[in-house]
Amino acid sequence: MQTNEVDITDLSHDGRGVARIDGKTVFVAGALPGERVRIKLTKRSRHFDEAKVEELLTRSPDRIEPRCVHFGTCSGCSLQHLPPAAQIAAKQRVLAENFERIGKVAPERWLDPLTDEPWGYRRKGRLSVKWVAKKDKALVGFREDNPRFVADLSICHTLLPEVGERLTALGELVGSLEAKREIAQIEIAAGDETVALTFRNLQPLSQSDRDALVVFGQTHSLAILLQPGGPDSVTPLWPDEVPLSFRIPDYDIDIAFRPLDFIQVNAGMNRRMIARALELLDPQPTETVLDLFCGLGNFTLPMARRAGAVVGVEGEAALVARSRENAARNRIGNVEFFAADLAADTHDTPWARRRFDKLLLDPPRSGAAAVLEYLPRKETARVVYVSCHPGSLARDAGILVERHGFRLTAAGVMDMFPHTAHVESIALFER
Structure with a gap:
């Protein structure tokens, strides 16, 4: 062209x-x-x-000079040629423009951006795997800008070093397997003590392949799991049990999870984000708080340390079961969890009919428009909205201001994914 x-x-x-x-x-x-x-x-x-x-x-x-030699080929990062402060400024401009253009609102004040360590932060991710016969090698990495191709990576500086510095070794491992054409992806999940790799094997593995995976795990101190089918098929290969958990020290909470469960990618930023969300929401011992899209209880359980009572609602029943287990694990008794499809009309369910003083929203990229058809009610005085997509936040901010009578008191960006264009943000709405 x-x-x-x-x-x-x-x-x-x-x-x-x-x-x-x-x-x-x-x-x-x-x-x-x-x-x-x-x-x-x-x-x-x-x-x-x-x-x-x-x-x-x-x-x-x-x-600036990108740190990674694969910048421009791998689609994992798009902003390494900008210094971190300029990346944050660009993300805040995106958020402000979305508020103005989509929501027709503007925050009364901007919060200082939340940042943490910009490298080696990614504790959750999915690596694509492809055996390329012409190269006589297995590629393990993220997709190229053209998503049909897997980038030929030797290193990733945003992944935890335990994995990011071993991409070549992982490629050599997969290339040595009899089933090298049958490994579709590798899921990364790291707790505070254990880093786990789940291999998606499209066919059963031979004993020699299983042995090779075990040796790799033992050599590099990585837990190895297999996933021959759907999410429920994940089973440990080595060791026999793979306990994964992360602590939220400020609230004396330890959250257990499974390798395919959603957790926030950036552990340091997650702790900062929880602290800011609770600072803005300011739950009191006399108040009842509703946490929608609550997942494993990442916000719910810390809020329960401060509030009188907390209700968490999540669409995935398996996550709800584990959030209840986490409440028991942390001896938290003033919290209830419910499973509900929050993209549907749930206004007449028992939990939705209760009175809530405050509300926390942490929806997926599609936002919370369905919920905002019937919540929050007039007795809810404050809403904190944690967002992974500035467009849906801006749209929902317009709904909260125009339809529900709130003010957009404050908003700011959170650099959950340094060096990428992902814009994570948080906003406070008050009556």
Whole structure:
């Protein structure tokens, strides 16, 4: 496709530079605002084009050298060429623009961004695996920008070092197996004491393959599990039991989980996020708090240390069962958990009819619009919303302000995924 020289005027929500050619928007991977670049168009569509940098003609003063040699090929990170402070500023601009454009609201004050260690933070993730006969090797890593291909990675600086520094060894391991074509992915899950790798094996493994996996686990102090079918098929290979848990020290809580359970990717940021959420919500011993999309009780159990009573609701029944186990594990008796599809109308369920002084929302990317059809009720004075998608937060903020009579008192970003374009944020709404 053709090449052009363009000026980069903005940064898109996914971390690409924005330019215009004859009035048409072009998204340029690897370019930064203020730069002039020679680009090669890679994809055309009706409303915008896509391109990559062929030559950097004028360099942004913000540009730094990416730490990872795979930057630009692997899709795992898109912002390593920006320093962390500039990444945070870009994410806050995305959040502010979404509030203005979608929700037609603006926070009364901006919270200081929450940040933590920017490298080696990722304790949960899924590595793609592919045997490539032409290369006579197994690739283990994240997808390339073209999702049809697995990036040929030797290292990942955002993963925990126990895994990120062993991608070559993992590829060699898979390549040595008789079932090298039958390993589809490797799920990473790390607790405070144990790092576990779950191999998705599409066919039963021979004894020699099982032995090779055990030796690898023992050599590198990694727990090894197999997943021959659905999530319930996960079984330990070595050791016989794989206990996974993480502590939330400020609230004397230890949360146990299973390898495929959802947990927050960044342990340090998770502790900071919980502290901020409780600071904003300010639960009191006389109050009852509702925690929707509660998962394993990541917010519910710390809130129960402060509030009079807490109710947690989650859509996945298995997570609800484990959240109850975690409440018992931590000897917390003032909390109840319920399973409910929060994308459906649950306004007439017993838990939804109760009175709640405060509400915490931590929905998936799709947001909480269905719940906001009937909650919060008038007696709920404060809402804290933890978001993994600025567009759905902005939409729901508009609903809370316009339909439910709240003020958007405060909002800010949280850098849960440094060096990526993911925008995690938190917002406080008050009557």
